[in-house]
Amino acid sequence: MSLSDSDVQKQIKHMMAFIDQEANEKAEEIDAKAEEEFNIEKGRLVQQQRLKIMEFYERKEKQAELQKKIQSSNMLNQARLQTLKAREDHIKNVLDESRRRLGQVTSNPAQYQQLLRNLIAQALFELVESQDRKSVV
Numbered sequence: 604m605s606l607s608d609s610d611v612q613k614q615i616k617h618m619m620a621f622i623d624q625e626a627n628e629k630a631e632e633i634d635a636k637a638e639e640e641f642n643i644e645k646g647r648l649v650q651q652q653r654l655k656i657m658e659f660y661e662r663k664e665k666q667a668e669l670q671k672k673i674q675s676s677n678m679l680n681q682a683r684l685q686t687l688k689a690r691e692d693h694i695k696n697v698l699d700e701s702r703r704r705l706g707q708v709t710s711n712p713a714q715y716q717q718l719l720r721n722l723i724a725q726a727l728f729e730l731v732e733s734q735d736r737k738s739v740v
Contacts, residue, residue, distance in 0.1 A: 606614070708714045 708718055
């Protein structure tokens with residue numbers, strides 16, 4: 604039973620179609636697998652970059668908070684320094700005024716004598732008060 608040329612041609616065409624079909628299916632499988640691997644890798648890279656971006660902005664936020672704390676501390680220190688300067692100026696003014704008035708009082712003997720009595724009395728009261736505090740403790 605020998606096959607005619609046309610039967611052989613048919614069989615060859617049929618075999619070629621089968622091989623073609625198998626090759627197409629295999630190519631589709633390879634494409635699908637490559638697409639899946641690509642998507643997995645792309646997802647991994649996207650997630651990795653997302654984490655880097657989040658870390659970057661967290662660092663930026665911490666730096667901004669630190670900068671804000673430093674600025675707040677500097678402003679507080681400036682306010683303290685201004686308060687101390689104002690206090691120092693006020694004390695200096697009070698001392699200058701006291702010296703000036705003391706100079707005026709010494710020129711009037713009656714006022715000077717009264718001032719000395721008052722100062723001695725005040726010193727004695729403070730001495731007694733400090734003694735009382737020590738005895739209480």
